[in-house]
Amino acid sequence: MWSQLRTLWEVLKHTFSRIETVEYPDEMPYLAPRYRGRIVLTRDPDGDERCVACNLCSVVCPADCIALQKTTREDGRLFPEFFRINFSRCVMCGMCEEACPTYAIQLTPDFEMAEFNRANLVYEKEHLLIDGVGKYPEYSFWHVAGKAIEGKDKGEAINEAPPLDVRELLP
Amino acid sequence: MARIEVDGIVFEAREGENLLQACLSQHLDLPYFCWHPSLGSVGACRQCAVIQYDDEEDERGRLVMACMTPVQEGARFSVDAPGAAGFRASVIEWLMENHPHDCPVCEEGGECHLQDMTVMSGHTTRRFHGRKKTWRNQDLGPFIGHEMNRCITCYRCTRFYHDYAGGKDLQAFGSRSRMYFGRTADGVLESEFAGNLVEVCPTGVFTDKPFSQSYSRKWDLGSAPSICPGCAVGCNISPGERFGRLKRIHNRYHGEVNGYFLCDRGRFGSHFVNAENRLRRCGVRVGDEEFQEIEGLEALAVLTDLAGGGNVVGIGSPRASIEDNFALMQLVGEDQFCAGFSSDEAVLNELIVDIYRSGAGRVPTPLEIENSDAVLVLGEDVLNSAPRLALSLRQSVRNESLRLAEGARIPLWQDAGVRGHAQGALSELFSLTVLPTGLDDIAAHVEHLPPEQIARHGHAIAQAVAGVGAEESASGRIAAALKSAKRPLIVSGTGCGDGEVMRAAAAVSSALRHAGSDPALLLTALEVNSLGATLLGGGLGLDEALKRLKNGAADNVIVLENDLYRRADPSLVDAALEASRRNGRVLVADLIETRTTANATHLIPVAAYAETLGTFVNLEGRAQRFYQVFEPRAPVTSAWQWLGEAGRAAGRNDMRWQHFDTVVETCASRPGLEALREVAPGADYRGAGGLRIPRETHRASGRTARNAHIDVHERKTPVDTESPFSFSMEGAQGGAVGSARSAVWAPGWNSNQSVFKFQDEVGGALIGGSSGIRLFEPAHGVPAPSYAMSQTSDEGEGFRLIPLHRIFGSDELSAMSPPVVERGGAAEVVLNRADAGRLGAREGDGIRCDLLSASAALRVDDAMAVGHAGLVVGETFGWLPRGRVVLSRDPDFRSSQELIARE
């Protein structure tokens, strides 16, 4: 008896507490930048595609909903020939973002992706690629990696010494 | 055997074997880099450190390198002791100081031995903050990529390339921390075995370039056990597929055929599977019009139609499986079936089988020839016709150094010690070939002779073995060496196109048997299923079949996976196909466009080896099953299925095949092919846990996205009704047979190094046994047969043509693989300087053969006998006439480079 009254009282009390729900879509909720919504592919600070097609996101994905194919460009940069996310399978777990060594793949606070036709939830690279750096404005994988690309020769990456002269004989 | 203890585990190991190998044979995890099962130990990397205790009381022990420590009775070791584990972790940390931040863009990632060992040793955080050393890379040609930054200075590459494979152009340069592994300058790696660097190098320094172009991680590659279609050695391979494309070929260990290595034809020659000029549609055409696409059912109706009457000739192929050939034979009838060799080659292949069966010598496995202590090569340019054998022959001459090492009590795995002590001493290899070969540098005696003289020389050796003839002569010396050898080997084959050479080889072997020794005799055929097609037989010779068509004795022809223009006189082929086009139908079932498909009336696209299953018979008579790696896109279908369907539709009771296993069963009822049943387990076989064997790895990714652009609903995984493999990751690897595994992987061992986990002992057979089965064994206990020299007269005008083979370009299918095209050379005519002068031609000029209506560039080589011309077999020259032919200088000839330059 006492417990039932207490329950009623607790429920009634909520009538006076602050409302957490917002009248979506008339009013937009605040979502933190870390919110795990629609996935995007970002770009390097230099404006080029960040993704190097390493396949780590796709292997870590528990829903197996990422597929891509690596290819190499003339300038030596690797990038995905195609990059596909099947959002009708994605569970927005953010594992891909955590696995990504280049910060290319990021989850965003956008969740408005509903479609009537499920096939429209299959996003290709052109749908995923945005024009900015996303949450990590500084990082450029190619300036850390040892592989040379056009515009960044051997020895020019961060913390690298110039290429060795193999013919040097000094001890 | 000695009992030793490692971390409390007591086990038996071979006395004197090194501890690393002993531990790995027990399937224990012990990190290593520089040791390799085929290369032995040098103790360079310090990664295999363990603690050895002096006795039961010893608590501290001392640090030793497992790969340099011989196993002794009662010895006690620890892998896990903190002293050893800590030392190994520091070694990795040092190696990693300069290692680039490359894994995401490194082709080795996911199957990198360095990654594995780093994880195993527990090194996770970088403490070194100095600058990383960097190196420049080299362009090493179309096969191999180079990324020097990733090197850990283990020396495996040069030890394989230089010491093991005899390559001269890859070396270790520089000193201390500036070591560089590469060539003196950019350029194509010359060795025919360079591709093995991809697997030998424990890091991503050497990578598979064509694979890298369209790369997928190892965990994403679907695979199934397969057999290299490149030549008759029958190396076991692991093709990797992703998104319906063949991505790369990796070695698949086989303890008797190819061990740990492949040749570059095999590794890079398979990209024809994805080629632009694959046949992908059924076609029909009237007259000289373009082909019109037709439905599969329509094409099948034509095939069925042909199956009905006897008015047809069926031409099979040595590059198709036994089952495919057999299905065609059933469909058209044995008397209308031709195995598809040139008529000359058919005789040569039959001779191989006859000699093998006669008991002239023991038929060795391809790896067994490594044990031979004296070798005679008669006429065969092994490196170019059966490449992997040349690598084994190169090991055979090391037996002298092993013998010397034994005498000096140096363990045989002590690679540097053995080599240093031997000072280059080699066992004897005698090479009698048409032109210089890649084995001349290790041969004790080399002669370059035309085939008929090689045969004569061979017979002289046979007589000398029998005690007839001068001992002073070269023949006498060779005979003496073979006679005194413990394990003599004679190698010959069909390469130079002369059966007399093989008969001479058989004669030598026979004579050795008479003299009481136990010689091994290996005869090489040219194509992957040359012996299979030969054993299957068939009532017709190719020339006879073509003549039937030409003079209207038969109106229709079915050609299976064969370019007839490479097999018979092109003018005869033209006439035959023309007559048949006029009178009936020319139905060509092939996987790729050829000159023959261009002359067909009907086209049927068939599956390439990676898209179907079947059996190939290699040069030792071993039948081996290859399995479907991935499904081809319809209407491309296995040839045996097309033919079986047609047979069924035609109401043929003898062709009521539902499944591949039934084809095998029916085929095995032919005499001599009984063993076909036991080659591999059938479709109902289940591996570990009663499950199918998965083609995909357990980490395969993208299942719900791969086809989502076509259909967002995942398609049902197709059920493989023909084999024990599944088209998904469901099932379990391994089983009671050695080949019940689509990939090698073990926890902590992602690279191919993990194969030791699946071997009885390191370098031994796979658990479950070496796959494949010999279809025939040489006669035992019968007296050695005798082979006498037959008399041939060889007088007359013009040149006698000798076929020359090239590892890159002579094999039909691999020659269409883009990387091989890039690597390979153009056709050539090789003449002696005197002959060239007589024709008024200089090096590079065109030489024309009117009979073949073809020209090629001249290469002058004084090793070529006068009156003989060597023609490089390939697209330009396939079939060669036997008699003497007239050659002339071709003033209009333009080499391909010139043509390109002009464009």
Ligand code: SF4
């Ligand atoms: S993990 Fe990052 S870099 Fe790698 S494939 Fe995915 S998005 Fe591209």
Ligand code: SF4
């Ligand atoms: S060699 Fe191995 S550890 Fe080094 S970058 Fe490549 S994958 Fe990573």
Ligand code: SF4
């Ligand atoms: S290139 Fe590879 S095999 Fe050669 S020393 Fe370096 S890591 Fe070892």
Ligand code: SF4
């Ligand atoms: S030797 Fe022959 S079977 Fe072996 S890999 Fe080379 S081409 Fe293939």
Ligand code: FES
């Ligand atoms: S494997 Fe023993 S020192 Fe390298």
